[in-house]
Amino acid sequence: METKAQALEIAKTQLQLRGYNGFSFQDIANELGIKKASLHYYFSSKEDLGLALIEDYAAAFQQWADKLAELSPYEKIEKYILMFYSFAQDNLKICPAGVFCVDFNALPVRMQKSITELQDTQRRWLEKALIRGIKDGDFKKSLKAKDTANLLIAACQGGLQLARFQDNCRVMKSTCQTLLDLLTDI
Amino acid sequence: METKAQALEIAKTQLQLRGYNGFSFQDIANELGIKKASLHYYFSSKEDLGLALIEDYAAAFQQWADKLAELSPYEKIEKYILMFYSFAQDNLKICPAGVFCVDFNALPVRMQKSITELQDTQRRWLEKALIRGIKDGDFKKSLKAKDTANLLIAACQGGLQLARFQDNCRVMKSTCQTLLDLLTDI
DNA sequence: TTTATTCTACCTACCAGTAGGTAGGTAATC
DNA sequence: GATTACCTACCTACTGGTAGGTAGAATAAA
Numbered sequence: 001m002e003t004k005a006q007a008l009e010i011a012k013t014q015l016q017l018r019g020y021n022g023f024s025f026q027d028i029a030n031e032l033g034i035k036k037a038s039l040h041y042y043f044s045s046k047e048d049l050g051l052a053l054i055e056d057y058a059a060a061f062q063q064w065a066d067k068l069a070e071l072s073p074y075e076k077i078e079k080y081i082l083m084f085y086s087f088a089q090d091n092l093k094i095c096p097a098g099v100f101c102v103d104f105n106a107l108p109v110r111m112q113k114s115i116t117e118l119q120d121t122q123r124r125w126l127e128k129a130l131i132r133g134i135k136d137g138d139f140k141k142s143l144k145a146k147d148t149a150n151l152l153i154a155a156c157q158g159g160l161q162l163a164r165f166q167d168n169c170r171v172m173k174s175t176c177q178t179l180l181d182l183l184t185d186i
Numbered sequence: 187m188e189t190k191a192q193a194l195e196i197a198k199t200q201l202q203l204r205g206y207n208g209f210s211f212q213d214i215a216n217e218l219g220i221k222k223a224s225l226h227y228y229f230s231s232k233e234d235l236g237l238a239l240i241e242d243y244a245a246a247f248q249q250w251a252d253k254l255a256e257l258s259p260y261e262k263i264e265k266y267i268l269m270f271y272s273f274a275q276d277n278l279k280i281c282p283a284g285v286f287c288v289d290f291n292a293l294p295v296r297m298q299k300s301i302t303e304l305q306d307t308q309r310r311w312l313e314k315a316l317i318r319g320i321k322d323g324d325f326k327k328s329l330k331a332k333d334t335a336n337l338l339i340a341a342c343q344g345g346l347q348l349a350r351f352q353d354n355c356r357v358m359k360s361t362c363q364t365l366l367d368l369l370t371d372i
Numbered sequence: 373t374t375t376a377t378t379c380t381a382c383c384t385a386c387c388a389g390t391a392g393g394t395a396g397g398t399a400a401t402c
Numbered sequence: 403g404a405t406t407a408c409c410t411a412c413c414t415a416c417t418g419g420t421a422g423g424t425a426g427a428a429t430a431a432a
Contacts, residue, residue: 154344
């Protein structure tokens with residue numbers, strides 16, 4: 001079972017560094033030191049691996065969100081940005097969801113559905129936090145939760161891409177901080 | 187010469203819909219109704235095609251920017267967002283630069299350089315408009331041009347991705363409008 | 373004005389390499 | 403003896419890319 005988890009971990013890294021069409025079973029096998037065919041023992045197809053990757057990330061997000069339940073809306077948003085920032089810090093990785101977006105039209109339908117769901121979950125979580133945050137005065141009263149949630153996701157995803165182009169992970173942080181300031185300032 | 191331009195156009199569409207690793211010479215040849223080998227008459231390698239794609243987009247941006255020289259800073263930013271929105275309107279395409287970001291680490295060095303330059307050009311253009319806009323009072327005085335330029339790019343790029351996931355191009359528009367409001371409101 | 377040459381815009385046929393994937397086997401563990 | 407965790411050995415389909423050829427248009431030389 002160790003091997004499967006390792007394979008998944010390698011795949012996740014490759015995905016975030018090179019995109020879904022940018023890595024192969026062979027790459028993973030090489031890094032693991034086993035044969036490519038053996039990977040099919042764990043993942044019957046690349047679609048299968050892709051789905052596992054998405055589910056994994058979805059589960060990690062859920063777990064992450066659960067830990068933050070007690071925090072204030074503002075702190076939640078801060079942590080959300082920080083989560084993305086930690087991607088950038090790690091070799092300028094980008095978010096899995098962002099990766100899949102680019103390849104979206106070249107993806108199997110089941111993966112498309114799964115990734116869309118994941119994205120929806122994140123948006124709903126953000127929206128919920130923002131609704132409370134706006135009511136509580138953490139954020140500007142004039143904000144609409146839905147649009148703001150989208151803006152936050154966009155800034156985080158886009159921020160990761162900027163960081164990669166500028167070869168500097170702090171760009172992502174300052175970009176999102178700029179937005180955060182705009183959301184709170186009265 | 188017509189064929190080369192057509193090939194480039196098809197490649198551009200494929201790139202924006204499926205990513206750089208999501209289309210092949212064969213795809214383009216099929217759509218053109220010529221043989222794959224004949225494409226190598228125009229583009230000696232895929233890297234060559236990729237570079238042409240980037241240069242093409244860079245030239246188009248320059249031309250676009252030149253036409254806007256007389257507009258006010260605020261109008262320029264508005265048009266910038268609208269340019270991205272027109273991508274989304276056209277089959278939920280995303281920005282070429284955003285596409286290349288995901289595949290970045292899997293790209294030939296020359297392409298990496300070229301795409302980074304393009305991104306820099308856009309950022310400088312935005313920054314210049316913002317510096318004037320902030321001084322003129324089009325935008326909040328407290329804004330830093332550099333960070334704001336990055337935030338705008340991030341929101342546009344990210345907004346396109348959101349639009350694709352939500353299968354609705356207007357999401358991109360409302361996301362960026364939300365940001366624009368935040369940048370102007372006093 | 374004819375002839376010779378060269379260029380354009382493709383073609384067929386092929387290459388090595390890699391993609392995802394499968395069939396069937398083996399050695400160790402429960 | 404069944405299950406687990408691999409393996410070897412293969413397959414088909416496709417990738418980017420090359421070698422060599424050709425019909426026809428353009429250009430230059432006789």
